[in-house]
Amino acid sequence: MNNLVVQKFGGTSVADVDKIKNVADAVIREKRNGNNVIVVVSAMGHTTDYLVKMAKDITDTPSPREMDMLLSTGEGISIALLAIALQSRGYDAVSLNAMQIGIHTEDKHMKARITDIEKARIEKELNAGKIVVVAGFQGVTQDGEITTLGRGGSDITAVALAAILNADRCDIYTDVDGVYTADPRIVPTAAKLDEISYEEMLELAQAGANVLHPRSVEAAKAHNVVLRVRSSFKLNDKGTLILGVDKMEINKAVTGIAVDLSQARIVVCSVPDRPGTAAKVFSALAKENISVDMIIQSYANKEHNTNDIAFTMNSDDAGVAIEILRSLKDELEFSEVEANFDIAKVSVVGAGMIGRPGIASKMFKALAEADINIKMIATSEIKISCLVDKSDTQKAIRILHDTFELSDGSIFEVTGGLPIS
Numbered sequence: 001m002n003n004l005v006v007q008k009f010g011g012t013s014v015a016d017v018d019k020i021k022n023v024a025d026a027v028i029r030e031k032r033n034g035n036n037v038i039v040v041v042s043a044m045g046h047t048t049d050y051l052v053k054m055a056k057d058i059t060d061t062p063s064p065r066e067m068d069m070l071l072s073t074g075e076g077i078s079i080a081l082l083a084i085a086l087q088s089r090g091y092d093a094v095s096l097n098a099m100q101i102g103i104h105t106e107d108k109h110m111k112a113r114i115t116d117i118e119k120a121r122i123e124k125e126l127n128a129g130k131i132v133v134v135a136g137f138q139g140v141t142q143d144g145e146i147t148t149l150g151r152g153g154s155d156i157t158a159v160a161l162a163a164i165l166n167a168d169r170c171d172i173y174t175d176v177d178g179v180y181t182a183d184p185r186i187v188p189t190a191a192k193l194d195e196i197s198y199e200e201m202l203e204l205a206q207a208g209a210n211v212l213h214p215r216s217v218e219a220a221k222a223h224n225v226v227l228r229v230r231s232s233f234k235l236n237d238k239g240t241l242i243l244g245v246d247k248m249e250i251n252k253a254v255t256g257i258a259v260d261l262s263q264a265r266i267v268v269c270s271v272p273d274r275p276g277t278a279a280k281v282f283s284a285l286a287k288e289n290i291s292v293d294m295i296i297q298s299y300a301n302k303e304h305n306t307n308d309i310a311f312t313m314n315s316d317d318a319g320v321a322i323e324i325l326r327s328l329k330d331e332l333e334f335s336e337v338e339a340n341f342d343i344a345k346v347s348v349v350g351a352g353m354i355g356r357p358g359i360a361s362k363m364f365k366a367l368a369e370a371d372i373n374i375k376m377i378a379t380s381e382i383k384i385s386c387l388v389d390k391s392d393t394q395k396a397i398r399i400l401h402d403t404f405e406l407s408d409g410s411i412f413e414v415t416g417g418l419p420i421s
Protein backbone atom coordinates (compact mmCIF):
# COMPACT_ATOMS: atom_id res chain seq x y z
CA MET A 1 0.00 0.00 0.00
CA ASN A 2 1.24 3.47 -0.85
CA ASN A 3 1.77 6.10 1.80
CA LEU A 4 -1.27 8.21 2.53
CA VAL A 5 -0.87 11.99 2.66
CA VAL A 6 -3.60 14.42 3.74
CA GLN A 7 -3.10 17.96 2.46
CA LYS A 8 -5.24 20.87 3.64
CA PHE A 9 -5.41 24.23 1.87
CA GLY A 10 -7.01 27.25 3.53
CA GLY A 11 -9.06 30.02 1.97
CA THR A 12 -6.14 32.25 0.93
CA SER A 13 -4.49 29.31 -0.83
CA VAL A 14 -7.54 28.81 -3.06
CA ALA A 15 -8.59 32.46 -3.29
CA ASP A 16 -8.78 32.55 -7.10
CA VAL A 17 -8.46 30.26 -10.10
CA ASP A 18 -4.72 30.85 -10.50
CA LYS A 19 -4.17 29.93 -6.88
CA ILE A 20 -6.28 26.81 -7.35
CA LYS A 21 -3.98 25.83 -10.22
CA ASN A 22 -1.05 26.41 -7.87
CA VAL A 23 -2.69 24.09 -5.33
CA ALA A 24 -3.14 21.50 -8.08
CA ASP A 25 0.66 21.61 -8.58
CA ALA A 26 1.25 20.95 -4.90
CA VAL A 27 -1.19 18.03 -4.97
CA ILE A 28 0.28 16.53 -8.13
CA ARG A 29 3.71 16.71 -6.57
CA GLU A 30 2.63 14.40 -3.75
CA LYS A 31 0.85 12.09 -6.15
CA ARG A 32 3.90 11.83 -8.40
CA ASN A 33 5.99 10.89 -5.38
CA GLY A 34 3.91 7.73 -5.25
CA ASN A 35 1.54 8.73 -2.43
CA ASN A 36 -2.18 8.30 -2.10
CA VAL A 37 -3.51 11.82 -1.67
CA ILE A 38 -6.54 13.29 0.09
CA VAL A 39 -6.90 17.06 -0.24
CA VAL A 40 -9.12 19.05 2.10
CA VAL A 41 -9.99 22.58 1.03
CA SER A 42 -11.70 25.63 2.54
CA ALA A 43 -13.96 28.06 0.75
CA MET A 44 -12.27 30.47 -1.67
CA GLY A 45 -10.83 33.62 -0.08
CA HIS A 46 -13.45 35.53 1.90
CA THR A 47 -16.39 33.52 0.54
CA THR A 48 -17.60 32.43 3.97
CA ASP A 49 -17.50 36.00 5.31
CA TYR A 50 -19.43 37.12 2.26
CA LEU A 51 -22.09 34.43 2.76
CA VAL A 52 -22.45 35.40 6.43
CA LYS A 53 -22.83 39.03 5.42
CA MET A 54 -25.59 38.31 2.92
CA ALA A 55 -27.62 36.47 5.54
CA LYS A 56 -27.04 39.25 8.08
CA ASP A 57 -28.18 41.80 5.51
CA ILE A 58 -31.54 40.02 5.56
CA THR A 59 -31.88 39.52 9.31
CA ASP A 60 -29.80 39.70 12.49
CA THR A 61 -31.07 36.30 13.50
CA PRO A 62 -30.85 33.85 10.61
CA SER A 63 -31.69 30.30 11.70
CA PRO A 64 -28.60 28.18 12.39
CA ARG A 65 -29.90 25.41 10.15
CA GLU A 66 -30.13 27.67 7.12
CA MET A 67 -26.76 29.25 7.97
CA ASP A 68 -25.18 25.79 7.71
CA MET A 69 -27.00 25.18 4.44
CA LEU A 70 -25.59 28.48 3.20
CA LEU A 71 -22.03 28.31 4.56
CA SER A 72 -21.45 24.74 3.42
CA THR A 73 -21.82 25.87 -0.20
CA GLY A 74 -18.48 27.74 -0.07
CA GLU A 75 -16.42 24.58 0.20
CA GLY A 76 -18.53 22.97 -2.54
CA ILE A 77 -17.19 25.48 -5.04
CA SER A 78 -13.54 24.95 -4.19
CA ILE A 79 -13.62 21.14 -4.26
CA ALA A 80 -15.21 21.08 -7.70
CA LEU A 81 -12.78 23.65 -9.13
CA LEU A 82 -9.77 21.87 -7.69
CA ALA A 83 -10.94 18.52 -9.08
CA ILE A 84 -11.43 20.19 -12.48
CA ALA A 85 -7.91 21.65 -12.28
CA LEU A 86 -6.44 18.24 -11.45
CA GLN A 87 -8.39 16.51 -14.21
CA SER A 88 -7.33 19.12 -16.76
CA ARG A 89 -3.74 18.12 -16.04
CA GLY A 90 -4.52 14.50 -16.72
CA TYR A 91 -4.91 13.31 -13.12
CA ASP A 92 -7.85 11.28 -12.00
CA ALA A 93 -9.56 13.23 -9.21
CA VAL A 94 -12.96 13.20 -7.55
CA SER A 95 -14.52 15.82 -5.30
CA LEU A 96 -16.65 14.66 -2.38
CA ASN A 97 -18.71 16.55 0.16
CA ALA A 98 -19.41 15.53 3.75
CA MET A 99 -22.69 13.84 2.86
CA GLN A 100 -21.15 11.72 0.14
CA ILE A 101 -18.38 10.57 2.46
CA GLY A 102 -20.36 10.31 5.67
CA ILE A 103 -18.57 12.82 7.90
CA HIS A 104 -20.97 12.49 10.81
CA THR A 105 -21.34 15.17 13.45
CA GLU A 106 -23.43 15.88 16.49
CA ASP A 107 -26.70 17.62 15.98
CA LYS A 108 -25.46 21.18 16.67
CA HIS A 109 -25.59 23.76 13.97
CA MET A 110 -22.60 26.03 13.32
CA LYS A 111 -20.29 24.41 15.88
CA ALA A 112 -20.75 20.68 15.49
CA ARG A 113 -18.12 18.17 16.54
CA ILE A 114 -17.26 15.24 14.29
CA THR A 115 -18.44 11.96 15.79
CA ASP A 116 -17.20 9.55 13.13
CA ILE A 117 -16.23 9.29 9.48
CA GLU A 118 -17.13 6.49 7.10
CA LYS A 119 -14.10 5.16 5.29
CA ALA A 120 -15.69 3.12 2.51
CA ARG A 121 -16.22 5.76 -0.16
CA ILE A 122 -12.82 7.41 0.29
CA GLU A 123 -11.02 4.06 0.30
CA LYS A 124 -12.84 3.00 -2.85
CA GLU A 125 -11.73 6.12 -4.70
CA LEU A 126 -8.15 5.90 -3.41
CA ASN A 127 -7.97 2.25 -4.43
CA ALA A 128 -9.07 3.27 -7.92
CA GLY A 129 -6.00 5.54 -8.00
CA LYS A 130 -7.93 8.77 -7.66
CA ILE A 131 -6.95 11.93 -5.83
CA VAL A 132 -9.79 12.58 -3.38
CA VAL A 133 -10.75 16.22 -2.89
CA VAL A 134 -12.79 16.72 0.29
CA ALA A 135 -14.89 19.70 1.40
CA GLY A 136 -13.59 20.90 4.77
CA PHE A 137 -15.70 22.47 7.53
CA GLN A 138 -18.93 20.56 6.83
CA GLY A 139 -20.64 17.51 8.24
CA VAL A 140 -23.94 15.67 8.34
CA THR A 141 -26.05 14.54 11.30
CA GLN A 142 -27.60 11.10 11.71
CA ASP A 143 -30.83 12.64 10.43
CA GLY A 144 -29.15 13.87 7.27
CA GLU A 145 -29.01 17.52 8.28
CA ILE A 146 -26.05 19.57 7.08
CA THR A 147 -23.82 21.04 9.80
CA THR A 148 -20.60 23.05 9.96
CA LEU A 149 -17.77 22.72 12.45
CA GLY A 150 -17.28 26.37 13.41
CA ARG A 151 -15.25 29.07 11.64
CA GLY A 152 -11.85 27.87 10.55
CA GLY A 153 -13.07 24.29 10.89
CA SER A 154 -11.44 22.84 7.77
CA ASP A 155 -8.32 22.14 9.82
CA ILE A 156 -10.43 19.84 11.96
CA THR A 157 -11.72 17.94 8.92
CA ALA A 158 -8.14 17.37 7.74
CA VAL A 159 -6.91 16.10 11.11
CA ALA A 160 -9.97 13.87 11.58
CA LEU A 161 -9.44 12.27 8.17
CA ALA A 162 -5.74 11.79 8.86
CA ALA A 163 -6.56 10.15 12.20
CA ILE A 164 -9.27 7.82 10.97
CA LEU A 165 -7.41 6.72 7.84
CA ASN A 166 -4.10 6.47 9.65
CA ALA A 167 -2.36 8.86 7.26
CA ASP A 168 1.42 9.02 7.19
CA ARG A 169 1.38 12.81 7.02
CA CYS A 170 -1.05 15.69 7.50
CA ASP A 171 0.21 18.90 5.91
CA ILE A 172 -1.66 22.12 6.60
CA TYR A 173 -0.85 24.59 3.84
CA THR A 174 -1.50 28.23 4.62
CA ASP A 175 -0.36 31.75 3.80
CA VAL A 176 2.36 31.78 6.45
CA ASP A 177 5.39 29.55 6.21
CA GLY A 178 5.19 28.09 9.68
CA VAL A 179 4.81 28.86 13.35
CA TYR A 180 6.99 31.69 14.64
CA THR A 181 8.55 32.48 18.01
CA ALA A 182 6.44 35.68 18.00
CA ASP A 183 4.30 37.60 15.55
CA PRO A 184 6.91 38.67 12.96
CA ARG A 185 5.01 41.87 12.26
CA ILE A 186 5.68 42.92 15.82
CA VAL A 187 9.09 41.29 16.23
CA PRO A 188 10.97 41.34 12.92
CA THR A 189 13.68 39.12 14.42
CA ALA A 190 11.13 36.37 15.15
CA ALA A 191 12.35 32.95 14.06
CA LYS A 192 10.40 30.20 12.37
CA LEU A 193 10.24 27.13 14.57
CA ASP A 194 11.25 23.78 13.06
CA GLU A 195 9.04 22.00 15.56
CA ILE A 196 6.67 22.66 18.41
CA SER A 197 4.69 20.37 20.69
CA TYR A 198 0.91 20.04 20.65
CA GLU A 199 0.76 21.47 24.15
CA GLU A 200 2.77 24.56 23.26
CA MET A 201 0.80 25.06 20.06
CA LEU A 202 -2.45 24.92 22.04
CA GLU A 203 -1.20 27.49 24.52
CA LEU A 204 -0.08 29.74 21.68
CA ALA A 205 -3.37 29.24 19.83
CA GLN A 206 -5.38 30.08 22.92
CA ALA A 207 -3.14 33.07 23.57
CA GLY A 208 -3.96 34.47 20.17
CA ALA A 209 -1.75 32.88 17.49
CA ASN A 210 -4.23 31.89 14.86
CA VAL A 211 -2.39 29.53 12.55
CA LEU A 212 -4.43 26.44 13.39
CA HIS A 213 -7.87 25.82 14.84
CA PRO A 214 -7.26 24.82 18.49
CA ARG A 215 -9.65 21.86 18.15
CA SER A 216 -7.56 20.51 15.29
CA VAL A 217 -4.49 20.60 17.53
CA GLU A 218 -6.41 18.83 20.31
CA ALA A 219 -7.55 16.15 17.87
CA ALA A 220 -4.04 15.73 16.48
CA LYS A 221 -2.73 15.30 20.01
CA ALA A 222 -5.41 12.79 20.96
CA HIS A 223 -4.76 10.66 17.86
CA ASN A 224 -1.03 11.26 17.54
CA VAL A 225 -1.29 12.83 14.10
CA VAL A 226 1.91 14.68 13.25
CA LEU A 227 0.99 18.00 11.62
CA ARG A 228 3.09 20.18 9.40
CA VAL A 229 2.18 23.84 8.91
CA ARG A 230 3.69 25.04 5.64
CA SER A 231 3.32 27.70 2.98
CA SER A 232 1.30 26.97 -0.11
CA PHE A 233 3.42 29.48 -1.96
CA LYS A 234 6.85 28.08 -1.01
CA LEU A 235 6.48 24.39 -1.65
CA ASN A 236 10.10 23.57 -0.90
CA ASP A 237 9.99 25.02 2.61
CA LYS A 238 9.65 22.48 5.37
CA GLY A 239 7.40 24.63 7.56
CA THR A 240 6.88 23.72 11.21
CA LEU A 241 6.23 20.23 12.58
CA ILE A 242 3.71 19.89 15.40
CA LEU A 243 4.19 16.72 17.35
CA GLY A 244 4.25 15.03 20.75
CA VAL A 245 6.57 16.57 23.31
CA ASP A 246 8.10 13.11 23.85
CA LYS A 247 9.42 13.18 20.29
CA MET A 248 11.11 16.56 20.68
CA GLU A 249 14.50 17.64 21.77
CA ILE A 250 13.93 20.49 24.19
CA ASN A 251 16.86 22.76 24.78
CA LYS A 252 15.20 26.07 25.53
CA ALA A 253 12.89 27.03 28.35
CA VAL A 254 10.74 29.28 26.19
CA THR A 255 9.53 28.36 22.70
CA GLY A 256 7.43 31.35 21.77
CA ILE A 257 5.62 34.48 22.83
CA ALA A 258 1.97 35.17 22.21
CA VAL A 259 -0.21 38.19 22.65
CA ASP A 260 -3.95 38.46 23.11
CA LEU A 261 -5.34 41.90 22.41
CA SER A 262 -8.98 40.95 22.75
CA GLN A 263 -9.29 40.74 26.51
CA ALA A 264 -11.04 42.98 28.99
CA ARG A 265 -10.37 43.16 32.71
CA ILE A 266 -13.20 43.44 35.17
CA VAL A 267 -12.81 44.16 38.88
CA VAL A 268 -15.52 43.62 41.45
CA CYS A 269 -14.37 46.05 44.13
CA SER A 270 -14.55 45.76 47.93
CA VAL A 271 -16.60 42.60 48.26
CA PRO A 272 -17.21 41.53 51.87
CA ASP A 273 -14.84 38.67 52.70
CA ARG A 274 -17.17 35.73 53.31
CA PRO A 275 -17.62 32.23 51.89
CA GLY A 276 -19.61 31.82 48.68
CA THR A 277 -18.90 35.19 47.09
CA ALA A 278 -16.57 33.99 44.35
CA ALA A 279 -18.90 31.07 43.67
CA LYS A 280 -21.81 33.47 43.12
CA VAL A 281 -19.85 35.79 40.84
CA PHE A 282 -18.49 33.05 38.60
CA SER A 283 -21.59 30.88 38.46
CA ALA A 284 -23.61 33.90 37.34
CA LEU A 285 -21.15 34.37 34.47
CA ALA A 286 -20.99 30.66 33.64
CA LYS A 287 -24.77 30.57 33.40
CA GLU A 288 -24.51 33.07 30.54
CA ASN A 289 -21.82 30.94 28.92
CA ILE A 290 -19.10 33.51 29.60
CA SER A 291 -15.71 31.99 30.22
CA VAL A 292 -13.16 33.86 32.24
CA ASP A 293 -9.44 33.59 31.78
CA MET A 294 -7.16 35.04 34.46
CA ILE A 295 -8.55 35.41 38.00
CA ILE A 296 -7.09 37.20 41.01
CA GLN A 297 -8.71 37.61 44.39
CA SER A 298 -6.73 40.08 46.43
CA TYR A 299 -5.57 39.40 49.94
CA ALA A 300 -8.36 40.54 52.26
CA ASN A 301 -8.24 44.10 53.51
CA LYS A 302 -8.08 43.55 57.29
CA GLU A 303 -9.57 46.86 58.26
CA HIS A 304 -12.73 46.66 56.16
CA ASN A 305 -12.76 42.89 55.77
CA THR A 306 -13.23 43.11 51.98
CA ASN A 307 -11.60 41.66 48.84
CA ASP A 308 -11.22 42.80 45.25
CA ILE A 309 -11.95 40.10 42.70
CA ALA A 310 -10.39 40.80 39.30
CA PHE A 311 -10.62 38.69 36.17
CA THR A 312 -10.26 38.84 32.41
CA MET A 313 -12.46 37.61 29.60
CA ASN A 314 -12.95 38.15 25.89
CA SER A 315 -13.91 41.80 25.47
CA ASP A 316 -16.94 40.76 23.38
CA ASP A 317 -18.44 39.25 26.54
CA ALA A 318 -17.62 42.17 28.83
CA GLY A 319 -20.79 44.18 28.25
CA VAL A 320 -23.07 41.34 29.29
CA ALA A 321 -20.76 40.42 32.18
CA ILE A 322 -20.86 43.95 33.62
CA GLU A 323 -24.64 43.95 33.48
CA ILE A 324 -24.87 40.60 35.26
CA LEU A 325 -22.45 41.69 37.95
CA ARG A 326 -24.18 45.01 38.58
CA SER A 327 -27.43 43.13 39.12
CA LEU A 328 -25.71 41.29 42.01
CA LYS A 329 -24.57 44.47 43.74
CA ASP A 330 -27.18 44.52 46.50
CA GLU A 331 -26.90 40.85 47.23
CA LEU A 332 -23.09 40.76 47.37
CA GLU A 333 -22.64 44.24 48.85
CA PHE A 334 -19.59 45.20 46.82
CA SER A 335 -18.82 48.85 46.09
CA GLU A 336 -18.60 48.85 42.28
CA VAL A 337 -17.68 47.03 39.06
CA GLU A 338 -14.74 48.42 37.11
CA ALA A 339 -13.85 47.54 33.52
CA ASN A 340 -10.70 48.16 31.51
CA PHE A 341 -10.35 47.44 27.80
CA ASP A 342 -6.90 48.96 27.24
CA ILE A 343 -5.02 45.85 28.18
CA ALA A 344 -3.14 43.03 26.50
CA LYS A 345 -2.14 39.60 27.69
CA VAL A 346 1.45 38.71 26.87
CA SER A 347 2.45 35.09 27.40
CA VAL A 348 5.70 33.19 27.23
CA VAL A 349 5.15 29.54 26.35
CA GLY A 350 7.54 26.61 26.54
CA ALA A 351 7.48 22.92 27.43
CA GLY A 352 11.06 23.48 28.58
CA MET A 353 9.82 25.48 31.59
CA ILE A 354 8.93 22.29 33.37
CA GLY A 355 11.63 21.65 35.94
CA ARG A 356 13.46 24.91 35.17
CA PRO A 357 12.85 27.42 37.96
CA GLY A 358 13.48 31.11 37.45
CA ILE A 359 11.60 31.68 34.19
CA ALA A 360 8.87 33.73 35.86
CA SER A 361 11.33 35.94 37.73
CA LYS A 362 13.31 36.46 34.53
CA MET A 363 10.14 37.55 32.75
CA PHE A 364 9.05 39.93 35.52
CA LYS A 365 12.53 41.41 35.81
CA ALA A 366 12.76 42.08 32.07
CA LEU A 367 9.38 43.84 32.12
CA ALA A 368 10.35 45.83 35.21
CA GLU A 369 13.60 47.02 33.65
CA ALA A 370 11.58 48.29 30.69
CA ASP A 371 9.31 50.11 33.12
CA ILE A 372 6.30 48.02 32.13
CA ASN A 373 3.72 47.59 34.84
CA ILE A 374 2.25 44.09 35.32
CA LYS A 375 -1.44 44.22 36.20
CA MET A 376 -2.15 40.53 36.58
CA ILE A 377 -0.20 37.29 36.40
CA ALA A 378 -1.36 33.76 35.59
CA THR A 379 0.57 30.57 35.01
CA SER A 380 0.10 27.04 33.74
CA GLU A 381 2.69 24.29 33.63
CA ILE A 382 4.10 25.59 30.35
CA LYS A 383 2.95 29.21 30.21
CA ILE A 384 3.35 32.46 32.12
CA SER A 385 0.99 35.27 31.21
CA CYS A 386 1.18 38.91 32.24
CA LEU A 387 -1.52 41.47 31.72
CA VAL A 388 -0.08 44.84 30.66
CA ASP A 389 -1.33 48.15 29.31
CA LYS A 390 -2.19 47.85 25.63
CA SER A 391 0.25 50.64 24.83
CA ASP A 392 3.10 48.53 26.27
CA THR A 393 2.35 45.47 24.13
CA GLN A 394 4.92 45.90 21.41
CA LYS A 395 7.69 46.85 23.81
CA ALA A 396 6.86 43.91 26.08
CA ILE A 397 6.95 41.32 23.32
CA ARG A 398 10.21 42.60 21.87
CA ILE A 399 11.90 42.67 25.25
CA LEU A 400 10.77 39.18 26.14
CA HIS A 401 11.84 37.88 22.74
CA ASP A 402 15.34 39.25 23.44
CA THR A 403 15.41 38.13 27.06
CA PHE A 404 14.67 34.53 26.14
CA GLU A 405 16.98 34.67 23.12
CA LEU A 406 14.43 33.49 20.62
CA SER A 407 15.88 35.11 17.51
CA ASP A 408 17.86 32.99 15.07
CA GLY A 409 19.50 36.01 13.49
CA SER A 410 17.13 36.25 10.55
CA ILE A 411 15.03 39.32 9.88
CA PHE A 412 11.46 38.85 8.76
CA GLU A 413 10.27 40.95 5.87
CA VAL A 414 6.58 41.68 6.01
CA THR A 415 5.21 41.22 2.51
CA GLY A 416 1.52 41.87 2.86
CA GLY A 417 0.34 38.38 3.78
CA LEU A 418 -0.77 38.09 7.37
CA PRO A 419 1.61 36.22 9.65
CA ILE A 420 0.38 34.87 12.96
CA SER A 421 -1.62 37.48 14.76
Ligand code: ASP
Binding pocket: 010, 011, 042, 043, 048, 049, 074, 136, 137, 150, 151, 152, 153, 154, 155
Ligand atom coordinates in the same frame (compact mmCIF):
# COMPACT_ATOMS: atom_id res chain seq x y z
N1 ASP B 1 -14.57 28.39 5.18
C1 ASP B 1 -14.66 28.24 6.60
C2 ASP B 1 -14.36 29.56 7.29
O1 ASP B 1 -14.02 30.53 6.65
C3 ASP B 1 -13.81 27.13 7.12
C4 ASP B 1 -12.31 27.33 7.01
O2 ASP B 1 -11.84 28.26 6.38
O3 ASP B 1 -11.57 26.53 7.59
O4 ASP B 1 -14.47 29.64 8.47
Ligand code: MG
Binding pocket: 010, 011, 042, 152, 153, 154
Ligand atom coordinates in the same frame (compact mmCIF):
# COMPACT_ATOMS: atom_id res chain seq x y z
MG1 MG C 1 -9.01 28.90 7.65
